[in-house]
Amino acid sequence: MKVFLIILAIACGLYIASLIYLLATVGSFTSYWEDQIGKPAPKDALVYIALGDSAAQGVGAYTASGGYVGQFAKRLAAQQNRPVQVINLSKSGAKINDVIKDQLPQLKDYRPDVITLDIGGNDIAVFDAIKFKAEFSDLAARLPAGTLVADVPYFGGRTQLPFFGSGRAERSVLIANKIIADATKGRSLVAVPVHDVTKDRNGRRIWNYAPDYFHPSNLGYKAWTDAFWDSYNKK
Numbered sequence: 001m002k003v004f005l006i007i008l009a010i011a012c013g014l015y016i017a018s019l020i021y022l023l024a025t026v027g028s029f030t031s032y033w034e035d036q037i038g039k040p041a042p043k044d045a046l047v048y049i050a051l052g053d054s055a056a057q058g059v060g061a062y063t064a065s066g067g068y069v070g071q072f073a074k075r076l077a078a079q080q081n082r083p084v085q086v087i088n089l090s091k092s093g094a095k096i097n098d099v100i101k102d103q104l105p106q107l108k109d110y111r112p113d114v115i116t117l118d119i120g121g122n123d124i125a126v127f128d129a130i131k132f133k134a135e136f137s138d139l140a141a142r143l144p145a146g147t148l149v150a151d152v153p154y155f156g157g158r159t160q161l162p163f164f165g166s167g168r169a170e171r172s173v174l175i176a177n178k179i180i181a182d183a184t185k186g187r188s189l190v191a192v193p194v195h196d197v198t199k200d201r202n203g204r205r206i207w208n209y210a211p212d213y214f215h216p217s218n219l220g221y222k223a224w225t226d227a228f229w230d231s232y233n234k235k
Helices: 002-038 068-080 096-109 129-142 168-184 194-201 218-234
Strands: 046-052 084-088 114-118 148-150 190-192
Touching: 002 084, 046 068, 046 096, 068 084, 068 114, 068 218, 096 129, 114 218, 129 168, 148 218, 190 218, 194 218
Parallel strands: 046 084, 046 114, 114 148, 148 190
Antiparallel strands: none
C-alpha cells in the first residue's frame, strides 16, 4: 500500500508539473510567433497568415511550431519548394469578436498567399447562439476570399466527463458549427471540417491531448493539419 501511495504521489506531481509547463508555454509561444513576425521575409517567400486562438498558437504541442500552423507551413514549403513566412496573428483566449477587432485590421499590412482561421472554441464556454451567429456572420463577411475557415473542433475530451459539462459543450459545438457552415456558405471561403476530423482521429484518446485534456498534443494537431491541408488542396 505504501509503495502504491508513493507511485500515486509521484504521478500526481508529474501531472501537476506538466500542467504548469503547459501554462508557461502560452507566453513563450506568443513571444515565439511575435519574433517570427519581426524577422525579414526570405526571398520569394509565400506569406501565410494565421488567425485564431490558442490552437493557432500551438498551445499543447511541445513547441510553438508543433501546432497545426507550424505543421501546415512546413507542408506548404515542401509542396511549393519555396520558403514560407508565417505571420501568426492569433492570440490565446481569443473569441470571434477579438478576431474582428484586433486581428483582421492587421491584414492590411501584408499581402498573404494563404490565410487560415480557427475561432469559436472560446465562445462555447458561455454559449449564446444568437450572439455567435451575429458575430460569425460579420466575421465571414470581412474575411478575404480563399480564407481557410475551420469549424469548432470536437469537444470530446474532459468536457464529456462528469463535473466538466458531461457533453453540454459538445452539444453547443454542434449548434455553433451549423452557424459557421451557414455563414461561410455562398462566400468565397474554404470550409475546413476540423470537427469531424478531430472526432474521428482524436476522439477521447488521451494521447491526442495535452495534459489539460483539452488542447491537442503534437499528435492531436496532426489531425488539425490534415484537415486544413486537405481543404487547401481541394480549393
